[in-house]
Amino acid sequence: MKNNYENTYFLSSMAHIKKQNNSDVSEVLFVGYSNSGKSSAINVLTNKKKLARISKTPGRTNLINFFSVTKKCYLVDMPGYGYSKTSKVLKLQWEKIIIKYLKMNKSLKGxxxxxxxxxxxxxxxxxxxIISKKFNIxxxxxxxxSDKIIFESQRQKLKMVSEKLSLFLLTSLNVCLFSSFKKIGVDVLRKQLDDWYS
Known part of the structure; x- marks a missing residue:
């Protein structure tokens, strides 16, 4: 099933994870460090420049943002983790929230x-x-x-990360190069989302 990601719209924000009781809904979680490019990826995925706000101050966004791809397919954008100016208490708090989401949300597909x-x-x-492996996600x-480094360095980094990931013995794990600026890997992201949502 192919989705038209240009139809994606902002649904809601919340400060805390709530248990999803609607088993018909499929959710995919976006997570990463602050300034890792999550917002830019959402914007290029949906071909909407301002759908996900890109803060000039990394770590400022502290809400869980829900985007609707279809009535039953959601993107869930977690706050960026680990910005250097964020307090250790807040970092631990958000890590616990993300872990809680992975643990309790039955609608999570990937x-x-x-x-x-x-x-x-x-x-x-x-x-x-490690946590995703524990819950079979x-x-x-x-x-x-990826556009920030030369092609040979891209290959070396991809190989290095792939080798490290193989140590986790995860069969349902893929890794690819991505650049919102050059639109590298966008098709891979769309295909993976389509597979999970279907």
């Missing part, structure tokens, strides 16, 4: 993990992979901002 290709596999990234890893 997780898109955003990593800046220049700084991949940070502690939070590894935690998300499939993952797509996007190495964002």
């Amino acid at each position: 997780l898109v993990l955003f990593m800046d290709i220049r700084h991949p596999m940070k502690p939070f990234d590894k935690n998300m992979i 499939p993952i797509l890893v996007l190495l964002t901002k």
Whole structure:
């Protein structure tokens, strides 16, 4: 099933995870460090420049944002994690919220993990992979901002991350290069979302 992501619209925001009782709804979670490119990815995915607000101050967004692709298919954008000016208490609080979402939400079909290709596999990234494996949640890893480094470096980073990810023994995990600016990997993201939603 192919979805028209240009029809996506902002649905709602909330500060806390609520249990999803509607089993007919399919959700995909977007998660990553602050400034990892989540908002830009949503905008290029939907071909809407301002659907997801890109804050000039990383770490400012602290709400869970829901976007409706169709009446029964949602994108769930978690607050960016780990910005250096964010307090440790707030970092732990958001990590717990994300873990709670992964644990209790039966509507979750997959997780898109955003990593800046220049700084991949940070502690939070590894935690998300471990937790997703525990709850059998499939993952797509996007190495964002790939246009920021040369082609040979892209290949080296992709190989390095793929090798590290293989250590987690996850069969339902894919990794690809991504650039919102150059629109690299957008088709891969759309296809993966279509597969999960179907």
